[in-house]
Amino acid sequence: MIELKNLSKSFVTADGTVEALKDISLSINDGEIFGIIGMSGSGKSTLVRCINMLEKPTQGSVYIDEKNIGTLSSKQLRAERRNISMIFQGFNLLMQRNCLKNVLFPLELEGLKGEKAKQKARELLQVVGLADKEKVYPAQLSGGQKQRIAIARAIATNPRVLLCDEATSALDPQTTHSILSLIKEINQKLGITVVVITHQMSVVEEICDKVAILDNGEVVECGKVSDIFSSPKSKAAKQLVFPEGEQNILPRKENEHHIRVVFNGAVAAKTPFIANLAKNKGIAASILSASTKSIGKKAYGNILLEINADKTKIKEVTDYLNEFEDIFVEEVE
Amino acid sequence: MFDSESFQSAWQIIKTEIPLAIWETFYVTVLSTFFAIIIGLPLGVLIVAGDNGRVLKIPKLILKAIDVIINLLRSVPFLILMIVVFPLTRLIVGTVVGTAASVVPLVIAAFPFVARLVESSLREIDPNIIETAQSMGATPFQIVIKVMIPESVPSLISNATIAITTVLGYSAMSGIIGGGGLGKIAINYGYYRYQYLVMIFAVLFLILLVQIFQSLGTFLSKKFDKRLKQN
Ligand SMILES: Nc1ncnc2c1ncn2[C@@H]1O[C@H](COP(=O)(O)OP(=O)(O)OP(=O)(O)O)[C@@H](O)[C@H]1O
Ligand SMILES: [Mg+2]
Numbered sequence: 001m002i003e004l005k006n007l008s009k010s011f012v013t014a015d016g017t018v019e020a021l022k023d024i025s026l027s028i029n030d031g032e033i034f035g036i037i038g039m040s041g042s043g044k045s046t047l048v049r050c051i052n053m054l055e056k057p058t059q060g061s062v063y064i065d066e067k068n069i070g071t072l073s074s075k076q077l078r079a080e081r082r083n084i085s086m087i088f089q090g091f092n093l094l095m096q097r098n099c100l101k102n103v104l105f106p107l108e109l110e111g112l113k114g115e116k117a118k119q120k121a122r123e124l125l126q127v128v129g130l131a132d133k134e135k136v137y138p139a140q141l142s143g144g145q146k147q148r149i150a151i152a153r154a155i156a157t158n159p160r161v162l163l164c165d166e167a168t169s170a171l172d173p174q175t176t177h178s179i180l181s182l183i184k185e186i187n188q189k190l191g192i193t194v195v196v197i198t199h200q201m202s203v204v205e206e207i208c209d210k211v212a213i214l215d216n217g218e219v220v221e222c223g224k225v226s227d228i229f230s231s232p233k234s235k236a237a238k239q240l241v242f243p244e245g246e247q248n249i250l251p252r253k254e255n256e257h258h259i260r261v262v263f264n265g266a267v268a269a270k271t272p273f274i275a276n277l278a279k280n281k282g283i284a285a286s287i288l289s290a291s292t293k294s295i296g297k298k299a300y301g302n303i304l305l306e307i308n309a310d311k312t313k314i315k316e317v318t319d320y321l322n323e324f325e326d327i328f329v330e331e332v333e
Numbered sequence: 334m335f336d337s338e339s340f341q342s343a344w345q346i347i348k349t350e351i352p353l354a355i356w357e358t359f360y361v362t363v364l365s366t367f368f369a370i371i372i373g374l375p376l377g378v379l380i381v382a383g384d385n386g387r388v389l390k391i392p393k394l395i396l397k398a399i400d401v402i403i404n405l406l407r408s409v410p411f412l413i414l415m416i417v418v419f420p421l422t423r424l425i426v427g428t429v430v431g432t433a434a435s436v437v438p439l440v441i442a443a444f445p446f447v448a449r450l451v452e453s454s455l456r457e458i459d460p461n462i463i464e465t466a467q468s469m470g471a472t473p474f475q476i477v478i479k480v481m482i483p484e485s486v487p488s489l490i491s492n493a494t495i496a497i498t499t500v501l502g503y504s505a506m507s508g509i510i511g512g513g514g515l516g517k518i519a520i521n522y523g524y525y526r527y528q529y530l531v532m533i534f535a536v537l538f539l540i541l542l543v544q545i546f547q548s549l550g551t552f553l554s555k556k557f558d559k560r561l562k563q564n
Contacts, residue, residue: 078470
């Protein structure tokens, strides 16, 4: 269990103090895949770097399995860091070592040498599907392959936590997908707690159980991915979930209202609510955009409707639709 | 000047003295560079590792002192440095003339230069790689031995080549005041006795030595660089 308690971090720079993190409290359960999402500069990297004390928090504390790691001596901290691995956007492999030796690196740091270490490293290369690249140097690998080697290296010391800072941001969508599957597989097989930092909602949708939304150094929303996806509350969350849309798609006249309908799960997906709306309320809605995604095993739909009516009528419509199970409706300003 | 008689005598000198001089120059250069690396490499490592306390927590005052000493030594012209360190040379070697004696001033002139070269090599390393090692719980010593130095081997080799060719030049200069080798021959015969042919030969062999060191250095640097795709 990772617990962040009232974590704050500020940087003193030439042009003043930057408050990168402001009073952040979060808990991440064992075995969870926890996403931290936010726009560039929102403090994601700073937050994840506080978890292994690469960045010392200005205030607050980090507990890992009830151990306050901010109070450890540097020797204890080094030992603890073997339990908290990290992978990076830039892979950060040792360029003068071949793949096998890169995976051996953390084992060497622990003093594990010889055939036994090599055996272990070879098994790890197998796990990430690159057993044939043992003698190859990182310069000869593709980005996706480099990240696989970095993952093998990260899990070599049997860590309990894997921190991923934008681990897929330098990769194309297909490679991203394969790396995410690998991370998920490792999470399930080894029970490692994974913290995924990203600026892409698609990454969160694909593998995370829970997500925290970071905006300007603050956690503005936190919860199950499915809940946040179906009814984002904060402005930052809405921007991430509906990137196409708070801004006007079409110029609107007076009395033209845009309404977002998000439905969650199969029951809602089978409800003919637009037809119901016309039949029961006498309102004709036109569809501006619509999309469906699956998160976990559920289908999520998102429709943007345009309705020509006055304010009171719109209120009536949103109230009516909100009564359906698993349908969330709100007006888009 | 190049009539057959003087040519004969020049050829005689070249035959009898040049082979030994080449050997002297070679070993003085290699030995001095070796000692300069022994002293300069740790200093270069300290400068980079101690920078902002990123890898090693070294008191600022010590870092500043290293910096000042290096700059001081680097700014004294080699010939003057040679004279200044005469007492030290006498203390270590017992004499201030001869090939062995020139090793002392050469090392003192070269180690600050080597320290700067090492510094520039180590600064080329991606700081993220060092941070990754830290995130794995590497000790400062492990970071130096397993990350900083191995990752900059190609650059260290090419800078060692620069160091050795520079030392070669200094060693030739040391021929003016007591040092041995090709430099001494060039000065003794070319400057004092107007045997230009001998001087030209001595210089040609100096050039050849520089070429050999440089080609070897370039070859090794490339061979050890695993970032190059053809490996
Ligand atoms: N070492 C530092 N010194 C000064 N300011 C810093 C430092 N590191 C981060 N910051 C500032 O803290 C804020 C958060 O930075 P951080 O790198 O955590 O953002 P991020 O969410 O990871 O962004 P990105 O998606 O671009 O990686 C930014 O305003 C940044 O300028
Ligand atoms: Mg970042």
